[in-house]
Amino acid sequence: MVGTVLELCTLEELAELEENDPAERARWVVSAPDPPGLWQNLAICSMKKTAALVSALNNQPKHKLLASLLQEAFPVLGWCQSYNVTKFKADVIAGLTIASLCIPQSMGYATLAKLEPQYGLYTSVVPPFIYAVMGTSKDMVIGPVAVDSLLLSAMIQKLIIDDSRADLTSYKSLVFTATLFAGIFQAAFGIFRLGFLVDFFSHAASVGFMSGSAIIIGLQQLKGLLGITNFTHKTDIISVMKSVSTGLAHQQWHINNFVLGCSCLTFVLITRLLGTWKKKLFWLPVIAPLLAFIFSTLIVYWTKAYDEGVVIVRQVKTGFNPSSVHLLQFDGPYVTEVAKIGLIVAVVGLTEATAVGRSFASLKGYHLDANKEMVSFGFMNVIGSLTSCYVCAGSLSRTAVNFNAGGETLVSNMVMAVTVLISLQLFTRFLYYTPMAAMASIILSAIPQLIKLTEANHIWKVDKLDFLACIGAFFGVLFLRVEIGLLIAVAISFAKIILVSIQPGVEILGRLPGTCTFCDVAQYPMAMKIPGVLIIRIKSAWLCFANANNIRERIMRWVTEEEEDAEGKIRRTTIKHVILDMSSLMNIDTSGIVSLDELHKNLVSHGAELGIANPRWQVINKLRLANFVGKIGGMVFLTVGEAVDACVL
């Protein structure tokens, strides 16, 4: 290896190689320029982005500047130039396909959010239009989603029920206000480039949270499926099961609902099987929910089953999205609470949408701009809250259908929105007779894909601590409340960061045979220790107050410990040199420096010498500032190999 890399050197460098003795290289370490400070770092980061944008704009003629700016804000202006009839045909087919799935799902999710079904349809009209001009994904289908609907209704209902003064009619206005807040937060995240905030809801936590929510959603559908009249507002599994059993025991249900719902569910599931079996029939499971809707509605209408105990939707209103500006409340007693709900829903919605968008973007190989996505979601929810839409997000199931149906661009979203709009105008009268059991069966059929057992199994296999966050979120949602589950997941994730970051650890390095590479002797059993020299690598990225003393004590224990040699005799190891490999140490704080200082003094009193190898930028800078380099007599080296050489020679 050495030879080949050296071949890259120029001849002059090779001549220099002889002159550049290790002492010269050690000087490189100590005389590195000052690293940028923390704030400078942050400033550089955002400056870079702005500078890149500005230079990109400056390189264009003036008359194109406005166009560039507009295109930056509305990606549609970029891709519409290469739009053609072929693409449009594909988009229309895909749009009609997703519309057929969207109508029953939207109505179902609206009932999950305790709103009348038309609000789900409204939410599938305005936001998709906005996303089509602002979004950076090519596949994402916008509309109401299950988990957000559950989360919103659970939190707002809790707010209202906790307060005896509130009347239940204010529910709707709280929903729209929360949607507005969610939009404002999302837009703010995007504008201030806080996209990373969404990452704080980790993959593992999201798997647990989604699975738990899916089970709760599924159980809540028993209400519709059985036609139970009195049902709990709580979301934990115990309350829900109690409601179900009370409903069953007190005969507050009707068998017809159950038969109707189960028939719909069986139909949808069978078509799904057919779709998996023959790839050509993929459209069958897609339109199955709509077919189930239509047939069950017709059956109820013709047999007048609504007089036989079948619960029907009843309150669907005909017409376009009405304005909901008058419903927004900013002076009520709940403003801060609603803003908090908005924040939670905003983060969960973005997490879901980003995950959906990213996975399809990487399938097609294009880039998704997280910050622009946030801004567009923000706009969708802000404008949505003014036009009777509740919180929207990217739907996984509809996006997958769009992808499979061959949707080329976001025009499929527009086609879907137009279709929904027409249905709102023409067919809602017909939806009056739709049985609630059919709606429940549509939601139920979407549950399995939210419960990610294989994913959970994978997490368990790879990372036990991640699994803890996953299972914490799962049980939190299931047995406590939806938002408590969320809180547990985030808390465990952060506790994990602290635990992993400050876990004090040192490993002993040995030389790999035949190389000048030094590695952990536990990881590479073939690595050999150098007699009389203890080479220690700090396993933490930060030597700080929380681990510095522990690390110091461990090193001293290695130095002073008695080792049994091959003959079983106890002999005191005679370590004369301790080399600290700092290559993984990113930073150090004042407590860490104090500890290193003490380590040095302790070693000197044991007759050993301390040297450090490969300190990183921030570390060497702070050691210089604290005059530590001088204290250890300049024993600073570029690599462990050079440090060993200096000790052994």
Added chain:
Amino acid sequence: MVGTVLELCTLEELAELEENDPAERARWVVSAPDPPGLWQNLAICSMKKTAALVSALNNQPKHKLLASLLQEAFPVLGWCQSYNVTKFKADVIAGLTIASLCIPQSMGYATLAKLEPQYGLYTSVVPPFIYAVMGTSKDMVIGPVAVDSLLLSAMIQKLIIDDSRADLTSYKSLVFTATLFAGIFQAAFGIFRLGFLVDFFSHAASVGFMSGSAIIIGLQQLKGLLGITNFTHKTDIISVMKSVSTGLAHQQWHINNFVLGCSCLTFVLITRLLGTWKKKLFWLPVIAPLLAFIFSTLIVYWTKAYDEGVVIVRQVKTGFNPSSVHLLQFDGPYVTEVAKIGLIVAVVGLTEATAVGRSFASLKGYHLDANKEMVSFGFMNVIGSLTSCYVCAGSLSRTAVNFNAGGETLVSNMVMAVTVLISLQLFTRFLYYTPMAAMASIILSAIPQLIKLTEANHIWKVDKLDFLACIGAFFGVLFLRVEIGLLIAVAISFAKIILVSIQPGVEILGRLPGTCTFCDVAQYPMAMKIPGVLIIRIKSAWLCFANANNIRERIMRWVTEEEEDAEGKIRRTTIKHVILDMSSLMNIDTSGIVSLDELHKNLVSHGAELGIANPRWQVINKLRLANFVGKIGGMVFLTVGEAVDACVL
């Protein structure tokens, strides 16, 4: 360098070197044994300690086993064997010296804790005896200390004042109960080897906290110095200053107190100057407080100044430590609150004592066992709480005097305790006339050494975030409450951990001329990039949910960015290989793996290849489990150099 390290190889290895091609070494990386799991790690850690102890015991004959165990618990049995008359003489002199400082200080700190002065003396009797047989320091002097006294009185007074039902006479019983809890917590920390908990109170936070407390303590002494009768119970600077101004405005003070106090203070400070000036006179500032005490008391007694407005101590009781068992309360309304106070005082006391103990241990070059120290502090406070002692700790000023006076062992502590005991029996009657102003001046004279301006300046110079914790604690103590300051400091410290740990960062590596070492091109401006190969080192120790996406995006930005070359033309960089140097990455979670996966897909769609170099134990294990190694076609290398070779060839 290469030559010299290779000289260490045996001949067989050198022969092997030819055969061990890089592919063979890459196999070493992938086929490393499974790393120990997290819990296994913890178990190994404590097992090792126990095993070491057990084997040490097993190697001894049976009759020595008990002796070993006893010596393990009572270090006095170890050092008393080599004790001799010379050492005893030194210890008696040191003991008498610290007793002369201890008596006035203990009385002062007791008034700071709102207890009668004799309780300070009691606390300087029983705990030093216990520490002498259990402690592992050779220099530490035990007794009441300023900050703990302030903290205890501030928190317990707040508890009582908040509750209107409580009568003020229960104050003393709460103090002793808190002391008992503090002792129990400290002993538990030591027994369960939780010594690292003390480290969570960082150096910087402690500097800020101590300085803030010192200023509050100093201001509170204005009460004694001016003889103000009505004084606030709050500890924030605003309340204290208001009390002082009200006292001055309403003539509730007397000039005689001020004259007396200032004379004492001047005398103590002048002797201190003399002591610094002539090293031989170091005993002068030590006995100065006692002299000031005696003279001021005699003056008050003879001039009957107590009739002229001079406030005197009055309530000093003669006799040995009385039992305080009957004062302990476990059924009152405050048990949990008092336990919490005990915990806080326990941690603060231990932090102080460990800092004092460590600094003198490293001066003399012996080891301080943090866990044994905790057990001994626990015993001191538990037994102390039964014998009318309040929370004790290691006093910095008295330990320094003990060190300077030539104290050899902890016998000096015993001599001090006996001296204080004799004074309690014989001279306390005389202390009846001691003016409060003299006590205040003694406390005031100890303030400057608690305010560590140079240390704060050093922290500011080295680490700005550390300084934030320091200044946060300082202002928290000063303007809010003592324990709030503590909380702020701990919160900032933990926020710092999270911030530093997950800060997403990547650095570009280049080859240092004439070596096969790859370094950050920003830190080492002489390092050169390899054309067509992008070598990136992740700057975090943990590729996790909070930074993985950001790091992925940054890498993709490097790969796709347009670079201006020397002629000012814009050309697209043609990166064909991306090498991720994982040497500083300690761990990865499932989100991190998902991100790496996406990075790989993105790179492939840009026509580039991904390779990883030097993954650590946990990382390679998880990548193997997640089948990532297979996905990137086994592009795993031991070093960056080998990875570059594989790409360039």
